[in-house]
Amino acid sequence: MARTDEKKERIIRVALSLFGQAGYDGTTVEEIAQKAEIAKGTVYLYYTSKDAIYRDLIVEAGKARRAYLSQSPREDGNVRLALARLITQELRFARAEKLYYRLLSSTDRNEGSEFSEEIRRIRREFLTELIELIRVGMLRGAIREGNPVLLGQLLAGMVRGAYQMLEENSSLTVDQIVLSILDLLWRGWAVS
Amino acid sequence: MARTDEKKERIIRVALSLFGQAGYDGTTVEEIAQKAEIAKGTVYLYYTSKDAIYRDLIVEAGKARRAYLSQSPREDGNVRLALARLITQELRFARAEKLYYRLLSSTDRNEGSEFSEEIRRIRREFLTELIELIRVGMLRGAIREGNPVLLGQLLAGMVRGAYQMLEENSSLTVDQIVLSILDLLWRGWAVS
Amino acid sequence: MARTDEKKERIIRVALSLFGQAGYDGTTVEEIAQKAEIAKGTVYLYYTSKDAIYRDLIVEAGKARRAYLSQSPREDGNVRLALARLITQELRFARAEKLYYRLLSSTDRNEGSEFSEEIRRIRREFLTELIELIRVGMLRGAIREGNPVLLGQLLAGMVRGAYQMLEENSSLTVDQIVLSILDLLWRGWAVS
Amino acid sequence: MARTDEKKERIIRVALSLFGQAGYDGTTVEEIAQKAEIAKGTVYLYYTSKDAIYRDLIVEAGKARRAYLSQSPREDGNVRLALARLITQELRFARAEKLYYRLLSSTDRNEGSEFSEEIRRIRREFLTELIELIRVGMLRGAIREGNPVLLGQLLAGMVRGAYQMLEENSSLTVDQIVLSILDLLWRGWAVS
DNA sequence: AATGAATGAGCGTTCATTCAT
DNA sequence: CATGAATGAACGCTCATTCAT
Numbered sequence: 001m002a003r004t005d006e007k008k009e010r011i012i013r014v015a016l017s018l019f020g021q022a023g024y025d026g027t028t029v030e031e032i033a034q035k036a037e038i039a040k041g042t043v044y045l046y047y048t049s050k051d052a053i054y055r056d057l058i059v060e061a062g063k064a065r066r067a068y069l070s071q072s073p074r075e076d077g078n079v080r081l082a083l084a085r086l087i088t089q090e091l092r093f094a095r096a097e098k099l100y101y102r103l104l105s106s107t108d109r110n111e112g113s114e115f116s117e118e119i120r121r122i123r124r125e126f127l128t129e130l131i132e133l134i135r136v137g138m139l140r141g142a143i144r145e146g147n148p149v150l151l152g153q154l155l156a157g158m159v160r161g162a163y164q165m166l167e168e169n170s171s172l173t174v175d176q177i178v179l180s181i182l183d184l185l186w187r188g189w190a191v192s
Numbered sequence: 193m194a195r196t197d198e199k200k201e202r203i204i205r206v207a208l209s210l211f212g213q214a215g216y217d218g219t220t221v222e223e224i225a226q227k228a229e230i231a232k233g234t235v236y237l238y239y240t241s242k243d244a245i246y247r248d249l250i251v252e253a254g255k256a257r258r259a260y261l262s263q264s265p266r267e268d269g270n271v272r273l274a275l276a277r278l279i280t281q282e283l284r285f286a287r288a289e290k291l292y293y294r295l296l297s298s299t300d301r302n303e304g305s306e307f308s309e310e311i312r313r314i315r316r317e318f319l320t321e322l323i324e325l326i327r328v329g330m331l332r333g334a335i336r337e338g339n340p341v342l343l344g345q346l347l348a349g350m351v352r353g354a355y356q357m358l359e360e361n362s363s364l365t366v367d368q369i370v371l372s373i374l375d376l377l378w379r380g381w382a383v384s
Numbered sequence: 385m386a387r388t389d390e391k392k393e394r395i396i397r398v399a400l401s402l403f404g405q406a407g408y409d410g411t412t413v414e415e416i417a418q419k420a421e422i423a424k425g426t427v428y429l430y431y432t433s434k435d436a437i438y439r440d441l442i443v444e445a446g447k448a449r450r451a452y453l454s455q456s457p458r459e460d461g462n463v464r465l466a467l468a469r470l471i472t473q474e475l476r477f478a479r480a481e482k483l484y485y486r487l488l489s490s491t492d493r494n495e496g497s498e499f500s501e502e503i504r505r506i507r508r509e510f511l512t513e514l515i516e517l518i519r520v521g522m523l524r525g526a527i528r529e530g531n532p533v534l535l536g537q538l539l540a541g542m543v544r545g546a547y548q549m550l551e552e553n554s555s556l557t558v559d560q561i562v563l564s565i566l567d568l569l570w571r572g573w574a575v576s
Numbered sequence: 577m578a579r580t581d582e583k584k585e586r587i588i589r590v591a592l593s594l595f596g597q598a599g600y601d602g603t604t605v606e607e608i609a610q611k612a613e614i615a616k617g618t619v620y621l622y623y624t625s626k627d628a629i630y631r632d633l634i635v636e637a638g639k640a641r642r643a644y645l646s647q648s649p650r651e652d653g654n655v656r657l658a659l660a661r662l663i664t665q666e667l668r669f670a671r672a673e674k675l676y677y678r679l680l681s682s683t684d685r686n687e688g689s690e691f692s693e694e695i696r697r698i699r700r701e702f703l704t705e706l707i708e709l710i711r712v713g714m715l716r717g718a719i720r721e722g723n724p725v726l727l728g729q730l731l732a733g734m735v736r737g738a739y740q741m742l743e744e745n746s747s748l749t750v751d752q753i754v755l756s757i758l759d760l761l762w763r764g765w766a767v768s
Numbered sequence: 769a770a771t772g773a774a775t776g777a778g779c780g781t782t783c784a785t786t787c788a789t
Numbered sequence: 790c791a792t793g794a795a796t797g798a799a800c801g802c803t804c805a806t807t808c809a810t
Contacts, residue, residue: 150372189377221801424806429770617797
């Protein structure tokens with residue numbers, strides 16, 4: 001089992017890197033096997049298909065993200081702080097686990113109806129958390145009344161935009177960006 | 193001649209739909225031909241390659257979007273109004289030309305370095321316009337000083353989020369969503 | 385008929401040039417039509433197939449060569465002179481009608497069993513003439529007894545070699561080469 | 577491994593036969609695979625492309641010919657004898673390795689500029705050897721002064737003609753033909 | 769007679785998957 | 790368990806031929 005899992009581990013590690021760089025169709029099983037230093041056939045001892053690897057990766061990516069997000073406890077009394085932590089963790093995750101993040105954001109292989117509800121759920125976890133916090137904020141009077149789903153979608157979009165920013169302009173830190181976002185949310189950008 | 197253009201039209205129309213649903217690699221030329229009710233070889237009378245169809249579609253999508261965006265004149269004295277119009281038009285475009293919008297938003301075939309600068313430029317046109325307007329707003333004192341590129345990315349992300357919202361919750365109108373965005377931008381969401 | 389033949393003429397003219405340069409498979413009917421400034425379909429009004437054009441060209445090439453060779457009358461009393469004329473005419477033909485000559489020498493599409501006896505006959509006409517002259521020479525005591533077919537093949541080969549020479553080294557004239565060949569035939573290349 | 581080389585061997589063997597009969601374009605990879613009793617895809621495990629098979633074959637043919645020619649040592653004191661051996665070996669090669677010989681003589685794929693200098697060189701090796709020997713013969717006074725390149729081309733042509741003879745008239749032996757050629761070269765065919 | 773748009777069989781090549789060892 | 794040779798369906802693309810106009 002130890003041995004076994006080590007090889008399976010190597011396969012997804014490599015697959016993650018390749019899918020992340022070249023996309024699903026741009027990656028061949030041959031390449032995965034080569035970079036994992038095993039034979040092509042061996043891949044099929046651990047995964048039933050190329051697709052199965054991809055699906056497993058998304059599940060893994062979900063877990064990895066959850067590991068980050070769970071460090072921003074929801075039961076915090078202060079919604080603003082809680083949101084700050086949540087977004088910070090999402091961006092830290094995106095930066096540290098770029099490949100996972102890309103997998104979760106990618107539209108690659110998204111549309112094919114073969115993709116399970118489970119995977120769609122994983123992809124939306126962050127959004128769901130945001131919406132929940134916004135709901136709480138409204139209940140507590142910290143956030144003006146409004147449509148929490150809409151606001152959640154807007155905020156999730158902002159975070160995606162923030163990630164783009166991080167990717168292209170490495171001079172900004174995650175904290176600076178998060179501050180900008182919170183400032184925008186609480187004060188708006190109008191003068192005075 | 194008339195015939196010719198009608199058939200070319202059918203090809204891209206069908207290709208747009210298929211690329212939009214299944215992505216570039218998930219779509220075959222055979223499928224395009226079948227749905228267009230022509231023979232496979234006929235596709236190549238109108239396009240030199242599958243790739244050429246895709247590129248043409250992106251250029252078309254760029255034009256279609258520009259047709260919408262150009263209806264929100266930049267030289268308006270009021271930045272808030274100008275932004276409202278710009279975003280409204282983007283969302284109208286996204287809603288009316290869903291397939292074009294998806295093509296432009298898709299990360300498909302983005303990673304492969306083979307894609308020209310031209311296409312990347314088309315994909316970013318909306319963002320560029322946003323940043324420009326934000327710059328103007330700052331110059332005029334309508335928007336607090338800040339990093340216009342960052343704010344542009346955040347706003348572009350919000351608009352992507354808004355589109356998600358429209359897709360999933362048809363009870364909201366574009367105008368309502370745009371109002372929410374502007375409200376958020378100018379006042380923030382804090383209570384009073 | 386005048387009109388008709390003029391177009392048919394254009395087609396083989398162009399086909400000759402293209403087949404000669406790029407070979408049978410390297411030439412498309414489309415190219416032939418374009419260079420002949422007619423529509424692709426029109427080609428099929430004059431020829432039943434691409435192959436038919438090729439076959440016609442070989443027949444034409446045979447006629448063109450015969451036009452040259454017929455200027456070296458066989459009934460000449462002097463075999464050496466007759467041979468000189470025959471070879472000279474072959475080389476003049478090869479030089480002046482390079483494309484025809486290439487078509488006749490080409491192994492392209494030679495092996496496919498579909499090629500008729502007729503065409504094989506055309507391809508060997510020059511050889512046949514050589515053998516005939518050699519036979520006459522032997523009868524008249526001008527050429528030592530021997531196997532005329534073998535000598536004919538050897539001589540035909542020499543002429544092919546002579547053509548190569550002309551192609552690659554334009555400083556030699558046909559007459560010089562023919563003299564060398566005849567000298568070799570009658571005296572050999574031994575010293576004194 | 578043993579298996580591997582045996583299969584690769586089967587592929588070129590079959591390809592040689594097919595290219596020799598039908599030419600490059602007249603042969604399909606499918607046919608090669610079928611006659612080799614393997615799947616089409618398997619061909620690509622051993623060769624990167626159809627072209628690569630062809631190139632390999634020409635290189636092989638070159639080696640095979642060299643194996644024959646190298647048995648006619650150049651440093652022989654007697655040029656006539658050396659030439660006799662060289663031509664004998666060329667004809668033996670042509671007879672024993674008919675398919676290789678055809679590949680080397682074929683004009684197929686010669687015109688397309690894509691073919692490397694290397695391959696042209698292989699195709700001309702025999703000619704080059706002939707010219708060299710003729711040069712030596714002239715230096716030693718065994719052959720009358722003349723243009724060695726021209727004489728080489730003529731002689732190479734004679735050998736091609738000799739091969740034709742062998743193909744069509746199996747009653748003649750290589751030795752008889754070589755004797756005829758040498759006789760012609762040294763004495764000419766004039767009576768006495 | 770002339771067109772050229774349309775066809776579709778066939779090409780060379782790739783690659784996820786299988787299976788004998 | 791592991792291998793990697795073998796498979797064959799499927800791909801993008803070409804082009805000789807047909808046919809409606």
